[in-house]
Amino acid sequence: MDTQRLILFIAFSFSILLLWDGWQKEHQPKPQPEVVTSQVKPASDQLPSTKQNLSALPATQQVVSAGSLTSGQRINVHTNLVNAQIDTMGGDLRRLDFTKHSETHDKSKNFVLFDDKPTDLYVAQSGLLNAGLPSHKSLFKSEATDYKMLPGKDKLDVRLTWEDNGVTVTKIYTFHNDSYLIDVSYEINNTSATAIKPDAYFQMLRNGRPPADDPKFIQTYTGAAIYTEAGKFHKISFSDITKSKEELPGKKQDGWIAMLQHYFLSAWLPAGNVQREFYTKEVGPDLFSAGVILPVGEIEPGQTKSVKVELYAGPQEQDNLKKIAPGLNLSVDYGMLTIIAAPLFWVLSSIYKLVNNWGVAIILLTVLIKLAFYPLSAKSYRSMAQMRVLGPKLAKLKEQFGDDRQRLHQAMMDLYKTEKINPLGGCLPVVVQIPVFISLYWVLLATVEMRQAPFMLWIHDLSIPDPYYILPIIMGITMIIQTRLNPTPPDPIQAKVMMFMPIAFSIFFFFFPAGLVLYWVVNNVLSIAQQWQITRAIESMKAGHVKR
Known part of the structure; x- marks a missing residue:
């Protein structure tokens, strides 16, 4: 020979x-959309749980009606790199498109990463874990509905407020000029008569379908990924989440969690040596969440505490990813031949x-x-x-x-x-x-x-x-x-x-x-x-x- x-x-x-793998992906039966009639449970049953039973993390359950999310008022945000829509229901980041990247088949339209359409559901959510504190299902208020980065400014703050039972919570999105990083933070002011001890969670929620512009005959990865210094980078496929095959690390002082797709990613990036717990879960038919939980600590009456996590939502540009967080450039995964x-x-x-x-x-x-x-x-x-x-x-x-x-x-x-x-x-x-x-x-x-x-x-x-x-x-x-x-x-x-x-x-x-x-x-x-x-x-x- x-x-x-x-x-x-x-x-x-x-x-x-390659072609056979791509053909299977293209022609495999698609899951039929189901209408989920959810019986509302106590808040503690619907949100991520922490600490006590890590194997049960999380207990997140989305209230989904015909594959859509409950909506409030929309807040539009414009910077030189992104156009965003924040919903006052939970303060979710419901839509995010990029001004420097256009759609594959229609160059006149911006590429959309986050979207709350039932067919393309992919959003960023966050909330607080404690009875009576706001979650991604709580209604916030906003002073304005349109924000735009002004010339010469380096950042833009969007503030949402929630108040009840003597506690005032301000959720703040901070957009940066020339950056795909978004700071998501909470300021918690306890004016009640008793101390509170909340935890904060930050998650991505998306369906299991590959993006519409994914190559038809070439298989690329769409799913979750996690990185810690001890465990390094590894992927968590939607099928593994469904089967609960993935063993997530316990309490960690480092690391991040992400959702990956061809060319783009979103990742929650807790800073410093803050204790954190990661979780993934199938929260509905063809609907998955992946996120991280951080302790806020005890807040005495009259005290104010804050917690912040960076969200990266943008292209997999390796030079930039290296500068943002350890191991984030590994999201561009070449598999076993990475060394070459x-x-x-x-x-x-x-x-x-x-x-x-x-x-x-x-x-x-x-x-x-x-x-x-x-x-x-x-x-x-x-x-x-x-x-x-x-x-x-x-x-x-x-x-x-x-x-x-x-x-x-x-x-x-x-x-x-x-x-x-x-x-x-x-x-x-x-x-x-x-x-x-x-x-x-x-x-x-x-x-x-x-x-x-x-x-x-x-x-x-x-x-x-x-x-x-x-x-x-x-x-x-x-x-x-x-x-x-x-x-x-x-x-x-x-x-x-x-x-x-x-x-x-x-x-x-x-x-x-x-x-x-x-x-x-x-x-x-x-x-x-x-x-x-x-x-x-x-x-x-x-x-x-x-x-x-």
Whole structure:
């Protein structure tokens, strides 16, 4: 089996797995929406519980009617990066869109992360745990309904108030200029005659469906994730939440919890060495919560205490995430090959800073990878060239021994030994390169910086398929040329399969992001040039020996 066939087989198998996984995601039965008629329970049964029984965390139960949330008055907030809508019911952050990121299929609209539509339910909620204190189901008041970041200002405060039983609670959203960080804080003023000891919870609530602009035939992760210094980063899928398979850490002094999707995330980021408890729960049909609970401490009569947690809701820009919280950049997850993928992304982003075009950066990175593996590739192509030169002799052996496979195999081994050729000599170099190819695949797929990044001519977005399928067709042509440079397989059926593969690959790559196809095209062109040069040199050398 020559090395080019090994490359094609592995790449073909990898593509089949990706497409099959994507097809299953696209065509799996969707859960039918259910109307939940909830009997209202005491507040203590509806909110996250703390401390006593960690295995029971949380007891959060959302009151859901026909898949929608109860609403109060809307408060609109505008900064240079986000447009937000806060609902006075609970002070929920019900809608958040980004001014610097547009929808995948409609560039005239902003990309929406949070939304309270039943079909796209994904909101940020918070509240206090103590009998008589406001939760995400309590009605707040606001002095205004429209807020806008003024020129020259670094931050914008939105204040909501709640008052009952001698306790005044002020919930404050602080938006920052040029930042996707939002501070969510509570000021609790106890003017009652007795002390109170509340805890505060901060959670994301969302349905289990992937976002509408998720790639159709490529599986990406949508679900929760958690990070602590002890446990490091790990994902918590919606299916694991449903089955209660995930064991969450106990009380911690560090860490954060997030909801991830392709290119974007939201995360609650408690600061400092504040004690915290994390929780996840299925709170309704196809509805999940993930959050963190923090103690506020005892508040004596006449005292005021506050608690604050930062909420990051924005794109997975790795350079920015590193600066915000430890481990937050790990939300861009390359899986088992992170050790290879992370340096590849660093090189890719460094090239981009020089050329200011992600398509050109992909081309230059492909050239660098090709140069790094040049000696290994050359060994593979020499092996194929030698096998190509031996083609006529192998054909004669097949004619001589006919269907006697044992004698034919022995004669071929003797010929390889005489010619000092190892038919599998190029396999190891190819196997060594495979992890790099797969790592680069995930880098190009997961990089939000590639989203809606133009290349040139008809390629206006490297993160979506080529709209005219020109790159996949060019890739198919390069694969046909590569096939012609390879030794012809002795088996006629195998030869037909090898001729069919370029067409099959072109069809598969119709659905792949243009950035990935661009990488394959450049890699194929460079491989053709290298293989042609080596094949010509070996064939010329063999021809010279024959003449003498």
